[in-house]
Amino acid sequence: MIKQLEMLLALAKEQHFGRAAEKLGITQPSLSSGIKQLEEHLGVKLVQRGSRYGGLTPEGQRALVWARQIVGDSRRLRDEMRSVREGLSGHLRLAVIPTALTWAARLTTEFAQAHPNVSFTVLSRSSVEILELLENLDADAGLSYLDNEPLGRVNSAPLYREHFALVCRTDHPLAARDRVAWSDLGDTPLSLLTPDMQNRRILNRNFMEAGVAPQARVESGSTIVLVASVIDGGQATILPEDHARFLATGHGLSVVPIDETRGAPSVGLIAPFQDPQTPVLTALFRLAGRIATPESAVTT
Amino acid sequence: MIKQLEMLLALAKEQHFGRAAEKLGITQPSLSSGIKQLEEHLGVKLVQRGSRYGGLTPEGQRALVWARQIVGDSRRLRDEMRSVREGLSGHLRLAVIPTALTWAARLTTEFAQAHPNVSFTVLSRSSVEILELLENLDADAGLSYLDNEPLGRVNSAPLYREHFALVCRTDHPLAARDRVAWSDLGDTPLSLLTPDMQNRRILNRNFMEAGVAPQARVESGSTIVLVASVIDGGQATILPEDHARFLATGHGLSVVPIDETRGAPSVGLIAPFQDPQTPVLTALFRLAGRIATPESAVTT
DNA sequence: CAAAGCGATAGGAAAACCCGATGATAAAGC
DNA sequence: GCTTTATCATCGGGTTTTCCTATCGCTTTG
Structure with missing residues (x-):
């Protein structure tokens, strides 16, 4: 059957x-x-x-x-029975939004340290694709935005909040600034994530509220492409600050925080809602609770 | 498998x-x-x-x-597939606390009227047994107390609230009263449900709060036995007023409301919590919502 | 109109399943 | 202490189910 x-x-x-x-x-x-x-x-x-x-x-x-x-x-x-047999073990498939990939690495390495028999597959996907994968049993858990757009029937645990920053070469006109505002960026040529990604939609909303329109010259689903095109093409990109610093170090790039005009979007761990939760997922959620930033727990 | x-x-x-x-x-x-x-x-x-x-x-x-x-x-x-095939059909097993049996009859007859192909089995059980039956897949839904004691993982819909009344023969000392208080009943010989039933525990609590102890001469799991022993033995019993009137009519018995000192316990439909709900249960819950007393919806 | 793609069907080999009979072991009875 | 009883495991067989290869019939495509 x-x-x-x-x-x-x-x-x-x-x-x-x-x-x-x-x-x-x-x-x-x-x-x-x-x-x-x-x-x-x-x-x-x-x-x-x-x-x-x-x-x-x-x-x-x-x-x-x-x-x-x-x-x-x-x-x-x-x-679960295999976990009983050989300790927490098995394979977890994580689907992750591009800007959360560094956090995915943190989560998986910490988890693997505590449970050496668990291996991971990490996929980079858009937030809607993540929900589809979870629905179809093609992924076990994901990292994605927790608010902004409707989640399905999932368990979730917040991890951190995204604070945006401008990433540009040091010879860029805005590179020396301490901070910039969204409204400053209306005329700046940008490399941005593709519009099917929620990150991009959040950016668009910020631009719109500042009364300017983003000038997207390069669009990609990968933040690596964005940063590379900043390095090679002299444009700028907008990324969550953590992620930006991770990618920018060693490339002579500036990371300039952007003034926040709305609540910083919350990102966290999500998994299909289950009655009996498997031990591996339970452990993963427990870990997520431990490594979450204090700020992420605040409800806005 | x-x-x-x-x-x-x-x-x-x-x-x-x-x-x-x-x-x-x-x-x-x-x-x-x-x-x-x-x-x-x-x-x-x-x-x-x-x-x-x-x-x-x-x-x-x-x-x-x-x-x-x-x-x-x-x-x-x-x-569910059978329901699709031949309209709402099949067999529903309801487990019901004794004092809700009249409501079970109302619910099932109304439902059977709308969906002639659905048949019912109604069992009379204590509230804890009902939860066990639901857990073990031996019952599909139940009528039981909604608060007071922990339910498991269930969906629930309130139906009505229990207002207690004293049932006694017309030659009983208290038969002529308009109302009685719990404290009036400390010395009255009573027939009551067995202590494993939640109804009895609720009664006990009411007695205790009134500072008196109930004098249980006959204990039974069936309200019919209680009323019969009132008729034959000249004792009294305490039942929800609706249920009391149903059983008392035609037997020359008095039904005397008891002053309420705490919120009237809420009784309703419960079924195992499910993600995809079956159409039959959905329909049953919808019906429950329609025939519920207005009072039952108030949250205390 | 021929070719290719797709799903259904047929037939036979392999596997799984289920039962009755029997075996093994521990508790109960004498 | 020995026998009996109760209970679950195992074995050997016949039956059913499953699964594969080969083929057919229909539809779409070039």
């Missing part, structure tokens, strides 16, 4: 019998009959079939929700 | 391989190997074995929690 539910998940994700079967390590006919069995078992058509995959029926959509829940729980059960 | 989890549930409940196997409709060796398979799959010993069943290991206890979740969800998935 669980096997068939996994088939449904794979099929819904791949939208293609052949590919889904391949992912599952079975042949296409096996998948085909597996889905048919599930449909018989539930007494409902789940998949719109013609000679092509035609999407899930409404019942299929609904069954998918349950399937995620059940398959996820059964995996978590297995993981 | 789910099959094996069901085996674990049955074994944990029956504490006996033979009986558990029988409940599952399989033979004892099948159960034995099923459990062993599960243990191999999870890589952990789940059951303490000697030549007798020796209880679950700590890991087994923990796995049991997940098993309940997973098996419950898979049943709810099946039920």
Whole structure:
């Protein structure tokens, strides 16, 4: 039964019998009959079939929700038992917004120190993609913005707040300033994250409230690209101050704090909401609570 | 895999391989190997074995929690798909505190009217037993006290509040009174619910606060026994007023309201907390919201 | 109109499952 | 102290289920 539910998940994700079967390590006919069995078992058509995959029926959509829940729980059960067997162990997949990558490193190294048998995969994704990954069981936890945009059904723990800073070469007109205001940056050519990222939307809002529009010359999903283009192209970029200092050191760049006009966005650890929480996630949340900045705990 | 989890549930409940196997409709060796398979799959010993069943290991206890979740969800998935197939249908098992039985009847008849394909089983249980039944997937929903004592992880919707009244024969010394106080009842011989029931504990608290002790001559888990013993034995009993009037009519009994000295206890519908809620339960909660007394919604 | 892509179906081999019978061990009875 | 009983594990078999390869039928594409 669980096997068939996994088939449904794979099929819904791949939208293609052949590919889904391949992912599952079975042949296409096996998948085909597996889905048919599930449909018989539930007494409902789940998949719109013609000679092509035609999407899930409404019942299929609904069954998918349950399937995620059940398959996820059964995996978590297995993981937890393995943890019992060999201490906290296993593999955690973290999906992280680009500007939180340095914090992800901090979190994972500290965790790995306490629990040497736990390994990590860290992906850099936009905040919406992170929520999707968590939904689809393709990630176990994430680092993302906690407010601003609706989270799904998740547990969360704040880690820190983002304070923005301008990053530019020392020969940049604004490089010598102690602070700058958003309104100072209306005419400055900038390298910024792509508009699908929440960081960029937050920046845009700040610009808008200052009554100016950002001049984005380079857009990228990677902060490394942004800083590199600052170094090579003589432009400027805007990043959270911590992250900026991390990337700027050793490259002869200036980091100039920007005056804050609204609450600093809060970033933290999120994981799918679960009733029985697995020990690994519990430990991760405990660690997050320990290494969070004092400021992050303040509710705005 | 789910099959094996069901085996674990049955074994944990029956504490006996033979009986558990029988409940599952399989033979004892099948159960034995099923459990062993599960243990191999999870890589952990789940059951303490000697030549007798020796209880679950700590890991087994923990796995049991997940098993309940997973098996419950898979049943709810099946039920929901059946509902899609043949409209709202199926069988709901309600566990109800004795004094709420009349409300259970109201709830079920109204629901059955709207959804003729849904049938009910209504059990009369104490509030703690109700929570156990919900935990063990042996009941789908319940009617019980909403405050006073800790509920587990449940959804709840208030239905009404209990206002106590004295029930006695018309030849009883207190029968002619308009109202009585708790302190008036210290010397009155009473028939009351057994002390394992929350209703009785609430009564005890009321008595205690009035500085008197109840004189319980007959104790029972059934309000019918209480009223019958009032009729036959000339004693008195204390019941929620609604329930009292229901049972008292036609038997020449007096129902005398008791002065309230504390907030009237709230009674409502409860069901295991679920993320995807099944349509039947959703409908039941909606109905509960419609037929609830206005007073019940007030938070004290 | 031929070719390619996609999913369903058929048939046979392999695996899993389930049962009855039996074995082993510990508690209970005499 | 020995026998009996209760209880769970194991074994050998027959049956069902599962899964794979090969192929078919339909649809889309060039």
